[in-house]
Amino acid sequence: MHSWRFDAIGTRWEIETALPLEGATRESVGGIVAAFDATWSRFRDDSVVSSLRAEGGRATLTPAAADDAAALFRVYRDLGRATDGGVNPLIGSALDALGYDAALSLRPGAPQSALHEWEGVLRWDDTSLELDEPAVIDVGAAGKGRLVDLVSAALAHLPGRVTVDGSGDLRVRGGTARVALEHPYDPTFAIGVVEVTDAALCASAVTRRAWGDGLHHVLDGRTGLPVRTWVATWALADDALHADAAATGLFFDGGPGLADRWGVQWVRMSSEGRVERSPGFPGELFTAPGP
Template sequence: MHAWRFDAIGTRWEIETAESLGDGDRARIQSIIGSFDETWSRFRDDSVVSALRERGGSAPLDPDAAADAQAMLDVYRELDLATHGAVNPLIGAALEALGYDAALSLQAGPALQAPGDWRTRLRADAGALVLEGAAVIDVGAVGKGRLVDLISDALEGNAGRVTVDGSGDLRVRGGTARVALEHPYDPAFAIGVVEVADAALCASGVTRRSWAGGLHHVLDGRTGLPVRTWAATWALAGDALHADAVATALFFDGGPPLADRWGVEWVRMSTDGRVERSAGFPGEVFTAGGGRRQGGEDAEE
């Protein structure tokens, strides 16, 4: 297998293929990532979402970006209902209030609730992204999963196994990858392992993007405060968009019922070391609160 590793959208990527990717494939993937970032990054002054943050309005989208907007906002509506408003695409200002801003100041001010009326304020409409009034869009609950799917789809014609790994969001096509579930408090250990076969495995954890005072990036939109009960989640689905969404939803009580409706299998670990799993999760989960030192498996958050 051949691995291409690179940095993009603030994280490390690895694409593994049976044959080395040519310049054309690499350029196409970089273009997909660049276009997605130009639309959805709240860390860029020139992005579409940044153009809307001060006063709202309507921003035109090309057909690919319009399809992304529709797909992600449809999933957000189900996340909103399942978590009773905890997961919200207008969470950006709340993240920035706690210091997770474009400058990564990590200087926290007062917590800020996300607008509870986002479903009437934010929509994809006739090839445009429309936002009523000022707000900061952040699609972190589903965006990387969507991007993993776009890259995986772009490589659909490549022979053999193709694995697209965006540092916590992973999709495998044309084969199987054995993936360790990384212990959130000790990366040298895994709490389980699973075979990912023509599917996506997405993970989320409170320790990867955290800073002083116990703050981290997984917020409850109703309070603007970090979640405290669950430390890490993993979700296995047919595509990375829905796996990523469930990985976020599992930090809240509505996550397991949503996963069941979507047919997504999952594992989650609490901050006090308890491990829960769905009845149909196809992998092995080790003793609650424990773990095994990672060896030859691919490592996943």
């Protein structure tokens, strides 16, 4: 297998292919990543979502970005309803308030909840994205999964197994990859393994993107504070968008039910070390599931 490693949207990526990637293919992937970042990054002053930060208003979307908006906000709608507002695409203001801001100051201030009724102030169509009031859109609950799917689709013409790994969110096509479920507190230890065949596996942990005194990137939109009960999640689905979204939802009480309705298999670990899994999860766990 040939490997191409690069940095994108603030994290490390790796693409494994049976044959080396040609320059034109790499340029195509780079263009997809750049366009996605130019629309959805809240860390860039010139992005589409940043243009709505201060005053709200209406921003023009390219056809590709409009497709992204439709896909992303559909899953956010389901996530928000299943978690009673715990997952919210306007959580960016709360992340900024705790120091996970565009400058990565990591200097926390007072917690700030997201807008609970985001569906009433955020709209999108085939050409635009609109906010009725100032807010910071953050699609981190599902955005990386969406981008993994886009990159994987761009490589569909390649023979053999193709694995697109966006730093823990991966999709495999044309074969099988055996993946370890990394322990959130010890990266040298796995709590289990699973074989991913023509599917996507996404993981999330509160030990990633953590700073300060118990602060991390998985916030409850109702309070603006980090979640505490669950510390790591894994979700296996047909596509990375739903796997990524389910991995976020699993930090909340309504997450398992939504994952089950989506047909997503999952595992999650609590702060006490207790492990839960969906009945059909095909992997092997090295620690016994909790009651």
